[in-house]
Amino acid sequence: MTEDASSACHPTAWEHRTDPLVRLSLDQLRRRTSMKWRTYPQDVLPLWVAEMDVPLAEPVTRAVRDALAIGDTGYPHGTAYAEALAAFAADRWGWEGPGIENMALVPDVMMGVVEMLRLVTGPGDAVVVCSPVYPPFYAFVAHDARQVVEAPLGPDLRMDLGALEDAFVRARRHGRRAAFLMSSPHNPTGVVHTRQELEAVAELARRHGVRVVSDEIHAPLVLSGAAFTPFLSVPGSENGFALTSASKAWNLAGLKAALAMAGPEAAADLRRMPEEVGHGPSHLGIIAHTAAFREGGDWLDELLTGLDANRALLGRLVAEQLPEVRCLPPQGTFLAWLDCTGLALHDDRPLDGPGVVSDLAGPARMFRDEARVALSSGHVFGTGGAGCVRLNFATSPAILCQALTAMGRAVRERGRAPRR
Incomplete structure (x- = not known):
């Protein structure tokens, strides 16, 4: 496996899927005007706020x-x-x-x-x-x-x-x-x-x-x-x-x-x-x-099938791209909690504290700035959140692969950078 690729990310790995998570392209999603798609610049993949990348149920x-x-x-x-x-x-x-x-x-x-x-x-x-x-x-x-x-x-x-x-x-x-x-x-x-x-x-x-x-x-x-x-x-x-x-x-x-x-x-x-x-x-x-x-109900069942597949894909991608990160497979929701303390990133905790979502700290800031992936910053979730991020995996497998590959690359490039 190359450091920027995974067999799980080959399109043939999900070409059989028909669930709602594979029905919209990135170009179609970028036409949306909601918070998820307009908070960050166009070159940032938004995997943060709890909006799903799906068409509505008929x-x-x-x-x-x-x-x-x-x-x-x-x-x-x-x-x-x-x-x-x-x-x-x-x-x-x-x-x-x-x-x-x-x-x-x-x-x-x-x-x-x-x-x-x-x-x-x-x-x-x-x-x-x-x-x-x-x-x-x-x-x-x-x-x-x-x-x-x-x-x-x-x-x-x-x-x-x-x-x-x-x-x-x-x-x-x-x-x-x-x-x-x-x-x-x-x-x-x-x-x-x-x-x-x-x-x-x-x-x-x-x-x-x-x-x-x-x-x-x-x-x-x-x-x-x-x-x-x-x-x-x-x-x-x-x-x-x-x-x-x-x-x-x-x-x-x-x-x-x-x-x-x-x-x-x-x-x-x-x-x-x-x-x-x-x-x-x-x-x-x-x-x-x-x-x-x-x-x-039928649409929901299709969605749950897709979320199951994305949960498994996310687990493989974290293991391959971010081996220092701990991620317990979520049992529900479309949200994953990634413990990034093993990356040894300094946690620049803002003064505003839990519940205030106006800023990013630690790994969330690094992934936004260096991988161009937006995640929810763990510090705003209160005690136990510093050094963690929340990732929304209710997106297409293609976007999930693109995001996790970029995140892994950013961590590896940091590791190769000279120490100051």
Whole structure:
């Protein structure tokens, strides 16, 4: 194998694929005007923000097109979205859900998270997170005058129940109310929590008087070898909340709409949510998300097949091109967490800290500047993130190969450069 090539990157390795990840060329993708494709210059391959490089599922396109054709662009109404999610959950996860009456429309998952936290905590109260974790968990919580308390993941990147209990104790000091904001599946590591882990979380939260808010936006994106368990389906979760949408699994982030769900003991809390919150979702967004959950299953299955193939390809490429980098295969999402501390790059951590995504540090900065590949910088994911990067592998195998080859070349060229 040459240092810039891999047999895995020969087009014959994926020419048989027909999944959504192989249907758009780089030229077609560069016509997009979204954040992923316009933040960096044209010579940078963007593998950072959680947008997928796929065409829309035909049922979604058809539903939005039909609505536009008759001018159906007014205000949201009805429970079709909740009904579609309930049917999807029953079919995919064997879960009957909390009931339509215990679901509510919210503008998107993170705005829904804020509203759920407002129901069970107040200014100055604590919100526990398992770091490294999705940066807006820090930003949205802090902007709403709550204090973030970290419970770092274990060395295996799974929740450390001992650290979580310690964080619950700290969060509840001085009689404060507290919530646990959980990422399930976990972003950025791609870990899918087991039923046993979630039952343990529910038991700990009950014992310490902590309310759980589970962000399940990546729930449909569980890859082969793992199974998703909705938090509200486990014993002890009856006073918890969960939020989800079709935005990640069907690439609908620009069509805003999400659902908040409450366990039976939290239903009264959910009814206290201000009525105007439900005005925030886009009517077209609701139509799109409803169509995705109701009719987008075949497209999703094709996507998951492609993500499985890309996960395997990424593993081979990291081993060949970046042998000093540690990458545990993600069980879900389309995100991979690369521990680059073995590259011994100086981590120029910006002063702004977790949750602030305006800058890059350490390996992410080097890969952008020297490989022309944009990744998410690990330091913004909180404790445990410095020296790491998050890579979005929901792209074509050709782009994935081009990016990892460039990253490997940049590391090798650094190794050959004279020491200063």
